[in-house]
Amino acid sequence: MSAVANNVFDVVVSGGGLVGASVALGLADRGLNIALIEPTEHHHQPLPSHDERTLVLNAASLNVLDNLDLLPDDLIRVPVRHIHINRQHGFGHLHLNALEHADLIGEDTDPTRPYFGQVVVARALGQCMLDRLANHPGIQIFCPQALVGFKDGPTHVDVSLDDGTTLSTRVLVGADGTQSLIRQQLGLPVDHHDYSQRAMVFNVAAQKPMPETAFERFTAHGPLALLPQAQGRYGVVWIDETQAIDEALEWSDETLMGALSERFGPRLGGFSKPSPRASYPLIKQHSPQVVSGRVVLVGNAANAVHPVSAQGFNLGLRDVAGLIDALCPALEEDVAQALLAYQRARADDQRATIRYTDTLARAFAHPMGWVRLMGGLGLAAHAASPALTRRLVRAAMGFREPVASLAKKHPNPTRNQQSTQGQPHDRV
Ligand SMILES: Cc1cc2nc3c(=O)[nH]c(=O)nc-3n(C[C@H](O)[C@H](O)[C@H](O)COP(=O)(O)OP(=O)(O)OC[C@H]3O[C@@H](n4cnc5c(N)ncnc54)[C@H](O)[C@@H]3O)c2cc1C
Numbered sequence: 001m002s003a004v005a006n007n008v009f010d011v012v013v014s015g016g017g018l019v020g021a022s023v024a025l026g027l028a029d030r031g032l033n034i035a036l037i038e039p040t041e042h043h044h045q046p047l048p049s050h051d052e053r054t055l056v057l058n059a060a061s062l063n064v065l066d067n068l069d070l071l072p073d074d075l076i077r078v079p080v081r082h083i084h085i086n087r088q089h090g091f092g093h094l095h096l097n098a099l100e101h102a103d104l105i106g107e108d109t110d111p112t113r114p115y116f117g118q119v120v121v122a123r124a125l126g127q128c129m130l131d132r133l134a135n136h137p138g139i140q141i142f143c144p145q146a147l148v149g150f151k152d153g154p155t156h157v158d159v160s161l162d163d164g165t166t167l168s169t170r171v172l173v174g175a176d177g178t179q180s181l182i183r184q185q186l187g188l189p190v191d192h193h194d195y196s197q198r199a200m201v202f203n204v205a206a207q208k209p210m211p212e213t214a215f216e217r218f219t220a221h222g223p224l225a226l227l228p229q230a231q232g233r234y235g236v237v238w239i240d241e242t243q244a245i246d247e248a249l250e251w252s253d254e255t256l257m258g259a260l261s262e263r264f265g266p267r268l269g270g271f272s273k274p275s276p277r278a279s280y281p282l283i284k285q286h287s288p289q290v291v292s293g294r295v296v297l298v299g300n301a302a303n304a305v306h307p308v309s310a311q312g313f314n315l316g317l318r319d320v321a322g323l324i325d326a327l328c329p330a331l332e333e334d335v336a337q338a339l340l341a342y343q344r345a346r347a348d349d350q351r352a353t354i355r356y357t358d359t360l361a362r363a364f365a366h367p368m369g370w371v372r373l374m375g376g377l378g379l380a381a382h383a384a385s386p387a388l389t390r391r392l393v394r395a396a397m398g399f400r401e402p403v404a405s406l407a408k409k410h411p412n413p414t415r416n417q418q419s420t421q422g423q424p425h426d427r428v
Pocket residue numbers: 014015016017018019020037038039040047048049053054055056057145146147148175176177178181199201237280298299300301307310311312313314315316
């Protein structure tokens with residue numbers, strides 16, 4: 001922890017979740033003095049998103065994390081080389097093989113063994129972040145403390161914490177999640193939609209695992225994703241109406257395994273050894289305005305998406321990379337203009353990712369048969385059209401322009417030499 005005179009910082013980050021921790025580390029690596037505020041004391045209970053959920057990280061996100069030194073050798077990462085997408089009781093099937101798209105995946109993976117992305121467990125990635133935060137001389141952590149208010153002025157922002165501490169900063173970053181107090185206090189408009197669904201998350205052992213293969217199956221109730229983990233296990237994301245998930249959370253393990261086999265089909269044999277289950281409400285939240293004066297929102301505080309396309313954290317990491325590009329040269333100059341430029345640069349990617357995810361979420365779980373039929377037709381069209389498939393793959397890689405420097409592979413040659421051990425690679 002670095003001592004900073006009179007609690008004056010370059011940047012204060014409110015929220016130490018996966019996105020807040022990433023932005024704090026990225027800015028501190030560039031030599032800025034950072035304060036990070038987080039109410040949850042992780043020695044006593046895990047941070048809200050440091051749980052067993054499996055995160056699929058695309059190529060751009062892997063670059064950001066690698067450039068932040070957040071992919072140590074002992075972090076288990078399972079590459080995804082095949083993706084099967086299909087519908088229960090319906091037509092439409094799509095098989096994506098990374099080898100057929102090696103040119104799009106580009107320099108980032110070995111061209112003879114390319115992958116679409118890598119799967120990590122949020123808890124394990126979160127632990128890497130906590131380890132780096134604890135040892136970073138440029139970051140002072142205020143935990144367990146919460147931001148309760150702030151006042152944005154012409155030269156700095158005054159920030160108040162719940163124990164009466166006050167901080168002064170040139171920029172305040174709101175990474176405080178979907179309920180963002182900062183967004184509420186600014187009164188920024190937000191487009192909110194509740195899908196009236198929940199995601200139940202657990203992991204299981206498969207009898208006949210297919211290595212490095214992810215599955216997304218659209219059922220009449222909602223999507224079901226099986227994401228490959230180490231040792232033949234799969235992370236399951238099971239989406240259904242809220243009441244159905246509440247009931248499923250109470251099932252015995254035996255009933256759950258039977259229902260999973262029924263919903264998924266026989267492809268992986270049977271399932272066994274389920275982990276405990278957790279569940280999450282599903283919402284879409286889009287903030288068209290994420291900047292006000294010297295205050296900026298990132299991650300779920302700005303935009304939250306349905307997990308159907310595994311994009312939420314990937315989108316948040318692209319926010320982090322874009323914000324670092326915008327802020328670092330500008331901190332001594334016109335911060336408010338730099339933040340507005342950031343907002344403009346990120347708007348297209350945010351809008352497109354939210355629209356794409358929302359369309360998928362609604363098309364395949366819609367109560368009206370014809371809408372689901374359109375979903376099936378969409379899958380069939382993608383299967384029949386290489387051009388459509390390639391567009392899908394390109395978008396999923398996370399390289400929509402403008403691509404921020406942290407999202408590119410090793411922008412910094414010094415780091416390049418230091419980090420050969422931390423490069424994205426296959427770990428199973
Ligand atoms: C089931 C499921 C599966 C998912 N799978 C994927 C996937 O495969 N790929 C992907 O990219 N994304 C995925 N996501 C999305 C991803 O988990 C989120 O996008 C990501 O965790 C958001 O991180 P965040 O840091 O923005 O928000 P959060 O994790 O919500 O962190 C916000 C932090 O702010 C803190 N905070 C709150 N109020 C205050 C305050 N007043 N002062 C200070 N701090 C405060 C909180 O304690 C918390 O630690 C999934 C989500 C779910 C639910």
